[in-house]
Amino acid sequence: MSENYSRQERRKSKNKNQSSNNKSKSKKGTWKKVLTALGVMLLVMMVVGTITVFSIMRGAPDLDPERLTLALNPEIMDMDDELITTLHAAENRRMANIDEVPSVLKDAVLSVEDTRFYDHFGIDVRRIGGAIRANITGGFGSEGASTITQQVVKNLFFEFDKTMTRKLQEQYLAVKLEQQYTKDQILEMYMNAIYFSDSRYGVVEAANYYFSKDLDELNIEDAALLAGIPQRPNAHNPFNNPEAAENRRNTVINRMLSNEKITQEEADTAMSVPVEEQLQRSERQSNEFQSYIDQVLDEVEEIDGVEASDIYTGGLKIYTNLDQDLQSHVENVMQNDVIDFPDEMFQAGITLMETKTGEVRAIGGMREPAEGVRQWNWATNPRRQAGSSMKPILDYGPAIDELQWSTYHQIVDEEYTYSDGTTPVRNFNRDSYRGSISMREALKDSLNVPAVKALHEVGLDEAQAFGQRLGIPLEEMHESYALGANEVSSYQMTGAYGAFGNQGEYNEPHTVRKVEFPDGRVIDLSPEPEQAMNDYTAFMISDMLKDVVQSGTGQRAQIAGLDVAGKTGSSNFTQDDRDNHDIPDSAIRDGWFAGYTTELTAAVWTGYPSIGDGQIIMNNNEHHISRDIFKEVMEYAHQGRDTSDFVQPDSVVRIGIEKSTGELPSDFTPDSEIVHEYFVRGTEPTEVSEEFEIPDANSIQGLQASYDEEMDAILVEWNYPEESRDDFSFRLELSDSQSNDFTLIDITKDLSYQIDSPESGETYTVRVTAIADDDEDVQSDPATVEVRIPDEEEDEEEDIEEEENEENEENEENEELNEEEELNEEPNEENETENNNLNNNNDNESNNEEEPINNEPINNEPNNNGSNNNEAETNNDEANDTSNDSGNATNNENNNTEEETDVGANEAENQQNENNNN
Incomplete structure (x- = not known):
């Protein structure tokens, strides 16, 4: 039994081992097949990849030595596709030998652009790995890995194209370039070809342009500032954007520190210098389109995936919205004697835009600076408080849009504070308040208390969102922004106000329509419009702002024949500024006017670059300059345009309102108590006022x-x-x-x-x-x-009776005259003496008169009454022949006659008295 059992067990065990061996052999065969297949596939891929890469390399351009010093210049076209200018590299480029470039500038450039430049063979594998990780997490193109060698190749041999094919060709040529040229030669090419904004190419030209220095005079902060510009030349231009340029400069300094090119003390010292103190720009050729071109380049630099080298050396055609005629007119207004500017230091900035599309037609960036004043585009750079011109954007616009206020909505103008309960809100005329007032009147007269109350009722969050939809930068929101304490630019204000004139549709202001590349590809840059508010909000704000221009604070901006809506604005100095510079309360720091029609929109800023002796806006003429510029530009720009009024949308109704109650007027409400205002449809009042009763009828x-x-x-x-x-x-x-x-x-x-x-x-x-x-x-x-x-018989009898009365009166007068003549024939000596004395006295009085006495003869013809016109003369003769008492009586009689003839005529009465004396 045991033997049988043992045999059976051994047999089973043997069979089991054979089965296991068979399975093991089967698994090994499967893996072998898989690995063989993968190997074949990999080999095929390598072959295909090699062939593909080889094919791509064969398609790369030749390394033409002549192109190592030349670039394709961008062309800028106007609204009619006519050439404005070409940014010519050769005109503003001076070459430098690499030995002339100081080590501090080399260290700055290499620290920020290519730290392993002297170690790689044209491409940086470690940097490529980092870029791959960034592209996986952030999307293709989110981070580049280009070395300086690759940038030289890209700038000089390739058009704009961010495909993998071009990248491979770029890397291939970079390796090839490093095989044919030394590192210093390649770095020299880069230093001489790089673009530094304002049509300046190469480090020699840049050092002279920004600092008025030679290369060997550059210090750490200068070198770092220059090294930081090429990444985004216009955005990092220290003249136009000093804050951004300083941040970029400090980034470069920190890179130099981490690469052990400078010490911590040197880094701290360099970063402590304000960028404005570094700058000393050499004189540049005046270009009336320069302010506009600066904004064009800023916008092109913002295009996703487009690098600075593509813009300035890639042969682009940039199609803009510039109207050359309007730009020339704006420059004429800014630079010449069209406006009575107080002095050369006084500055201004204006943006002119199509209301319906956001296409910017002209930009006035600055007046010609006095010696030593640095360049700044006062139209596009946001650095100034807008004052009351912000009220439609952050106060009343949101109140209509969110709360559906009517233009007659009542707000109490009274003593008021911000939410802290202690900081007072004051109107411009300090402690004067007007009680209950409509939103229309509050905006027209630019009252501050109602504006802050409106913001409080709307809420900071809603007001912030409303402003952001209009392109106003509001990273945070404060109560003081209700009165324009936030900083904005003319460019941004123009875009915001344009939406009010375009039925609430916001078009981002833009100077560039499209960009065309040498290979024929086109990028359309016209932004899509966005509905920023309800159409009733836009219309009601526009109607109220028309009142501002017609009868409010903006009357100087009126233009005959145009329906203009607009708002003034001004900012005050801080109390510290007033105390330190002895600034009177009436002075303001910034003056604004933003306005629009259905065709064009413009916003104007005026003021001084900084606070100094006399550099404050003082009198009314200076306050008004922003309005004067607006009128000059807009009046010219509207010539030949058919400009309509703002159209009332169906969402708005206009009704008569009783002033005292805000209700519908009754049949007995006097017309003087009725005002017509706009309401959002469905919110208008329905109750009829009972304020005025049926009047009682008085007797005739x-x-x-x-x-x-x-x-x-x-x-x-x-x-x-x-x-x-x-x-x-x-x-x-x-x-x-x-x-x-x-x-x-x-x-x-x-x-x-x-x-x-x-x-x-x-x-x-x-x-x-x-x-x-x-x-x-x-x-x-x-x-x-x-x-x-x-009847007719009565008329005849009355005529006969009247004739008889006239005849009787004439007979009586003749009898009196006869009696007077008889008396005159018997004069006595006494009367003659008295008469002579009287005449002598009258002669003396006549000699004392300033005006000659009228001695013209008096007509003796009888008048219609049968009386004699020489009655006064006769009475005078009679007075000469009688006593003084008799003469006085005659004078009184003559005076009475004069009063009957012309009652109340003092001049005639005085003349009659003179006749009596004579």
Whole structure:
């Protein structure tokens, strides 16, 4: 049994071992096949890769020695595709031998561009590894690994193309270049070809341009500043962007420190120097398009994947929105005597943009600087507070958009503080407040308290979001921004205001339309419009800003025939500045005006670069310069344009509102108490005011009627209380003796009436009744008066009687004259003596008069009354022949006659007295 069992066990064990061996052999065979297949595939891939790489290398351009010193210059075109300028490298390039380049500049450049330049063979494998990791995490193109050798090859031999093929060709030529040239020769090529902004190429030209220095005069901070520019030349231009340039400079200094090229003490000393103190720019040729071109290059540098070398040496064609005529006009306004600038130091910046598209037509970056003043583009660089011109953007715009305020929304202008409870909000006129006031009036008169209250009601977050949608940089938000304490540029303000004029659609302001590369590829750079606010917000803000220009703080910006909307702005000095520089309270630091039509938008900043002796905006003329520039530019720019008014959208309704209640006016609300304002549709008031009741009808006063024979008309007059005249009309009715019924003659607002051609011999009754204009049931008691029209026989009798009276009066006057003549024939000596004395006295009085006495003869012809025009002369003669008392009586008589002739005419009365004395 045991033997049988042992055999069986051994047999099973043997079979099991054979099975295991078979399985092991099977697995080994499978892996062998897999490895063989992978090997074959890898070999094929290597062969294919080698063939592909070889093919790519064969397609690389030749290393032409002549091209090692030349570059393809970019061309800049205007809005009509006409050439503006070419950035010519050769014109602003001076060559340097590598031995002339100081070690501090070499160290700075190599520290930031290629730390292992003297160790690699044209490509840096370690750097490529880091770039691969960055590209995997951040996407292809997020980080480059180009050595200085590769940059030389790329700048001089390749057009813009970020494909793998070009990268391989670039690496191939870099290796080939290192085989044919020494490291110093390659570094020399780089130093002489590199672009430093403002059409400056090479380190020699850059050192002279920025510092007015030769290469051997450069210190650590100078070298670091230059080495940092080429990464983004326009963005790191220290004249245009000193803050960005200083940050980049300090990055280079830290790289030099980490590479042990300088000590910590040297690094600290170099970084402590403000970049402005380094700069001393040499004179450059004036270019009226330079401010615009600077912005063009800034925008092109922002294109994803485009490097500075591609822009300045890659032969690009840059198509812009520049209007050469408008740009020339802007420069003329800025540089010449069109505006009365206070002095040469006073600066200004303006941006002019198409309202509907955001295409920038012109930029005025600065006035010609005085000697020693550094360049700065005052239109595009955000460094100044906007003041009250920010109120539509951060206060009232958000209030309409978020809270649906009407233009008549009431805000109480009163003593008020910021949320800390202690910092007061003051209006420009300090402690003067106006109580309850509409949003329209508060914006028109630029009151500060209502603006801050609006921001508080909207909330900081909503206001911040609203401003950001309009392109205003607001990384953080503070209450003081309600009054424009945040810093912005004219360029940004133009974009924001343009959205108000474009029905709430924001177009980012841009100078570049497209970029074309030498191989024919085109990048379209026109931004897509975005709806930044509701159309009702844009329209209501625009309508209120029209009031600012028509009757508010912006009246100097009015342009005949144009509907202009706009807002003024000014910023104040800090209390420390006022104390340190003895600045009066009336002075301001910055003056702004931003405005627009449906066609064009412009924003103007004015002020001084810094605070110094006399460098403050003082008087009203200086306050107004921003408005004057705006008017000069916009008036010229709108010539030949058909500019319409802002269109009211369906989302807005305009209704009459009772001032005192804010409700709908009743039939009895006086017109003087009604104002028409805009509301978001659906939010307008529906309640009718009961403030004003039906007025009582007063009685007609002083009704009288008379017949005028010459006019053959009945003249009717009456009176009515002045405070009720606007609300009442007058119904005029007439009846005659033949009928007791009154016939309607007319309804009038006048207080008199003429009834023509009445019937002779008839007696008429005139009836006048006051009737309320808004309710015919409200009437006064009628007033009546009678008037009789003479018949023809009565007229003849009156004429005969009048003629008899005139004849009798004439006879009486003739008798009096005869009696006077008899008396004059019997003079006595005493009267003659008195008369002579009287005449002598009168002669003396006449000699004392400044004006000659009228001695013209008096007409002796009888007048229509039968009286004699020489009555005064006769009375004087009579006075000479009688006593003084008699003469005085005659004078009084003559005075009475004069008063009857021209009552109240003092001049005539004085002349008559002179005649009496004579």
